[in-house]
Amino acid sequence: MNLIRNLYIHNRFFIYVAVIAITFLVSFWFSILYQVAWLLVVVLIAFFTIDIYVLFKVNKGVEARRILTEKFSNSDENPIPITIQNNYKFRIEASVIDELPFQFQKRDLEEKAFINPKGVWEFEYTVRPVERGAYYFGKLNVYISTVFRIVSRRYMFQDNEMVAVYPSYIQMKKYEFLAMSNHLTEFGLKKIRRIGHTLEFEQIKNYITGDDVRTINWKATAKRSQLMVNQYQDEKSQPIYSIIDLGRVMKMPFEELKLIDYAINATLAFSNIALRKNDKAGLLTFGKRVDAIVAASNKKTHLNTINEALYNINTKYTDSDFGYLYALIKRKITQRSLLILYTNFEHISSLKRQIPFLKAIAKHHLLVVVFFENTALDSLINENAEDLQTIYHKTIAEKFAYEKKLIVKELESKGIYGILTKPQNLTVNVINKYLELKAKGFI
Numbered sequence: 001m002n003l004i005r006n007l008y009i010h011n012r013f014f015i016y017v018a019v020i021a022i023t024f025l026v027s028f029w030f031s032i033l034y035q036v037a038w039l040l041v042v043v044l045i046a047f048f049t050i051d052i053y054v055l056f057k058v059n060k061g062v063e064a065r066r067i068l069t070e071k072f073s074n075s076d077e078n079p080i081p082i083t084i085q086n087n088y089k090f091r092i093e094a095s096v097i098d099e100l101p102f103q104f105q106k107r108d109l110e111e112k113a114f115i116n117p118k119g120v121w122e123f124e125y126t127v128r129p130v131e132r133g134a135y136y137f138g139k140l141n142v143y144i145s146t147v148f149r150i151v152s153r154r155y156m157f158q159d160n161e162m163v164a165v166y167p168s169y170i171q172m173k174k175y176e177f178l179a180m181s182n183h184l185t186e187f188g189l190k191k192i193r194r195i196g197h198t199l200e201f202e203q204i205k206n207y208i209t210g211d212d213v214r215t216i217n218w219k220a221t222a223k224r225s226q227l228m229v230n231q232y233q234d235e236k237s238q239p240i241y242s243i244i245d246l247g248r249v250m251k252m253p254f255e256e257l258k259l260i261d262y263a264i265n266a267t268l269a270f271s272n273i274a275l276r277k278n279d280k281a282g283l284l285t286f287g288k289r290v291d292a293i294v295a296a297s298n299k300k301t302h303l304n305t306i307n308e309a310l311y312n313i314n315t316k317y318t319d320s321d322f323g324y325l326y327a328l329i330k331r332k333i334t335q336r337s338l339l340i341l342y343t344n345f346e347h348i349s350s351l352k353r354q355i356p357f358l359k360a361i362a363k364h365h366l367l368v369v370v371f372f373e374n375t376a377l378d379s380l381i382n383e384n385a386e387d388l389q390t391i392y393h394k395t396i397a398e399k400f401a402y403e404k405k406l407i408v409k410e411l412e413s414k415g416i417y418g419i420l421t422k423p424q425n426l427t428v429n430v431i432n433k434y435l436e437l438k439a440k441g442f443i
Contacts, residue, residue: 003056012149016044048150054090055144055153061088064157066098066140072129072163073170075257075265081124084142086115093145094121095152099138103131129165130256132264132311137161167310168265171427175269176276203231238443239280239296239337240434242267246287246313247320249344252372254423259372263342264310266427270340271306273431277438282337283309286325287316293332322357329361338366338443340430345371348406359414366442368417368433375422377401 020040027034055061067081084094096111104127115121129135140157204220207227220228244250244267250260271281275298282296283306292309320343329339339361345351361367380397383390404420411418417437421429437443 003052006154007052007056008143008152008154010145010149010152013048013151016040016150020044044150047148051146051148051150054088054146055151058088061153062086062092062094062142062144062155064096064140064142064155066137066158066161068137068161068163070163071169072127072135072165073168074129074132074165074261075168076170077126077128079124079126081122082111082140084113084115084121086117086119086121088144089117091116091147093147093149095143095145097141097143098125099141100127101135101137103129103133103135130261132165132167132261135163135165137163164311166307167261167268169268169307171265172269172272175427175431176272204228205231237278237280237298239282239333239335240271240274240443241282241284241296241333241337241339242271243325243339243341244283244285244313245320245341245343246285246291246316247343248315248317249320249346250342251315251317252344254372254375257423258315259344259423260313260315262372262423262426263370264313266430267340267342268303268307268310269427270430270434272303274434275303279443281306284325284328285309285313286328287320288318289321289324290328293328296337322354326357326360329365333365336365338368338434338437340368340370340434342370345407346374346400346403348403348410351407351410355410355414358411358416362414362416366417366437368419368437369411370419370421370426370430371404371407372426373404373420373422374400 020037023033023037023040027037063085065083067083069078072078080098082096082098084096086092086094092115094113094115098109100106100109109125111123111125113121113123137158137160139159142155142157143152144155145152204217205228207216207229211229215229215231217228217230244260244263246260250258250263252259254262267283271283274281278298280296280298281302283292283294285291285293291313294306294309297305333339341358358367358369377397377400380393381401383394385391385394408418408420417433419429419433
């Protein structure tokens with residue numbers, strides 16, 4: 001039964017059969033070929049039998065291994081190494097077919113190579129997941145044939161292996177490395193000169209030449225009858241919350257990735273940078289109700305907590321309740337914090353419905369609203385208008401793009417910071433704004 005289940009006819013076999021059939025056909029006109037054709041049949045049957053014997057007489061003719069990491073990075077290319085070892089005493093042809101998870105919708109992954117006796121063949125391929133969650137790999141199928149390539153024997157390895165796809169930790173590490181190596185400008189990240197000082201009081205000391213006269217403490221000066229100044233230190237451990245809208249507006253896909261996944265990847269990278277800057281990073285996700293809340297902290301293990309929370313969130317099919325968000329922030333986040341709100345507004349009217357709540361939040365916290373450009377409109381805006389229909393499409397696209405800019409102006413007029421960004425530039429722009437606000441002493 002094992003032989004029947006794992007025996008396959010090689011494609012080369014059908015070429016041999018076709019040659020024999022043509023020989024029989026031609027023998028109608030050249031009778032001498034009739035005997036040759038039968039001789040070819042006998043030779044093919046003999047080699048068919050030999051092929052089966054040499055392939056199946058060894059129990060473990062090949063060993064194969066697929067090396068999977070514990071988790072994949074969402075939206076990034078993840079390498080998967082494959083190792084094939086030939087235990088036969090002759091050269092073989094190996095064809096590898098890996099059964100990928102259904103999420104990739106790929107059924108034609110096949111690699112072929114010749115492997116010398118006792119030799120090893122190593123190669124790798126990459127996969128790019130665009131959804132978070134559990135990915136199950138099927139069997140690693142290896143089809144082996146001799147140099148005659150008449151039949152093949154199938155070997156199967158490592159069935160039903162699971163890999164969890166997490167938010168993009170590759171992107172997170174990339175921006176962490178750039179921040180440490182001061183190469184941020186290569187990716188659009190700006191290094192901003194710090195001005196002024198923060199207001200975290202340390203002590204009162206005697207005035208010495210060079211101290212900032214603006215820090216003179218007049219009450220202490222009057223008591224001591226000499227100039228005294230307040231000494232400050234850089235504020236650290238400021239609470240910073242990433243707030244992700246789980247409403248249906250975040251389900252819009254760009255380049256195979258939904259807006260919520262862009263926001264999740266940016267949140268992970270940004271939280272890592274904030275923790276490196278000694279600030280406290282937190283997370284809040286909301287729809288009709290709050291889905292998850294992670295209190296701001298600067299513990300070393302806190303990034304793992306945020307990562308696990310991000311892994312489990314998904315968008316809803318309803319509109320989000322900004323009123324409930326305001327009530328929750330007022331109750332749960334009592335210390336003044338930097339709030340990065342990831343959402344999306346397509347029209348100025350949708351913003352105006354939420355402005356009262358955003359203004360109320362901004363009274364007690366430093367609020368930055370992040371929303372997205374519709375990059376699908378770029379091709380319409382840049383298209384040459386040569387007929388009435390194209391002019392109509394171009395005009396509508398420009399109107400939508402203009403409304404996005406109006407939303408930024410409306411937010412600024414209410415004292416709220418706004419970031420209008422292309423989805424692919426989201427992480428860079430958010431980190432830029434954070435560094436800018438921190439450099440100016442706003443947090």
